[in-house]
Amino acid sequence: MSIEQKIICSGIGFLLTVIVGFWLINSGKPYNTGIFTVHKLIALATVILTGILIANLLKGIKFDIFIIILIIMGIISVLALFISGALLSVGNIPYSVGKAIHVIAPISAFISIGLSIFLMLKKLR
Numbered sequence: 001m002s003i004e005q006k007i008i009c010s011g012i013g014f015l016l017t018v019i020v021g022f023w024l025i026n027s028g029k030p031y032n033t034g035i036f037t038v039h040k041l042i043a044l045a046t047v048i049l050t051g052i053l054i055a056n057l058l059k060g061i062k063f064d065i066f067i068i069i070l071i072i073m074g075i076i077s078v079l080a081l082f083i084s085g086a087l088l089s090v091g092n093i094p095y096s097v098g099k100a101i102h103v104i105a106p107i108s109a110f111i112s113i114g115l116s117i118f119l120m121l122k123k124l125r
């Protein structure tokens with residue numbers, strides 16, 4: 001798979017995760033197990049693919065502290081998504097707190113990871 005194809009697949013995976021996330025909320029509580037599983041699995045596959053993409057891009061560029069900071073912010077956002085998602089599903093966190101984290105983290109993940117990929121591509125060309 002080329003770098004461009006990985007970027008497209010990772011974007012589609014992110015979009016699908018968000019769409020299925022809203023579908024999960026609209027299906028009511030308790031969460032529908034099937035939709036919840038699809039949401040988790042697409043998220044996991046997207047994270048793995050994006051991780052491989054970032055590792056490939058990193059190999060081709062010189063060390064850049066700004067890009068590393070963006071990638072670390074992306075990793076923290078993704079961890080926050082997985083932890084808040086898991087805690088929301090078992091009800092081990094006040095709903096408003098879990099919800100706030102699960103709404104803010106996709107935005108910060110998208111911005112930090114998207115910008116890091118953009119900057120790495122610019123350096124490669």
Ligand code: HEM
Nearest residue numbers: 017018021022040043081082085086088089099102103106
């Ligand atoms: C790339 C990773 C992920 C993204 C971008 C993402 C995004 C979203 C979005 C946009 C929503 C609907 C709006 C909201 O409440 O935030 C949602 C809902 C939800 N997601 Fe995720 N999610 C991700 C991973 C996960 C994972 C790994 C889990 C479980 C372990 C999870 C569990 C949930 C739950 C339980 C809801 C319903 C929240 C509610 O009732 O308000 N999510 N997700």
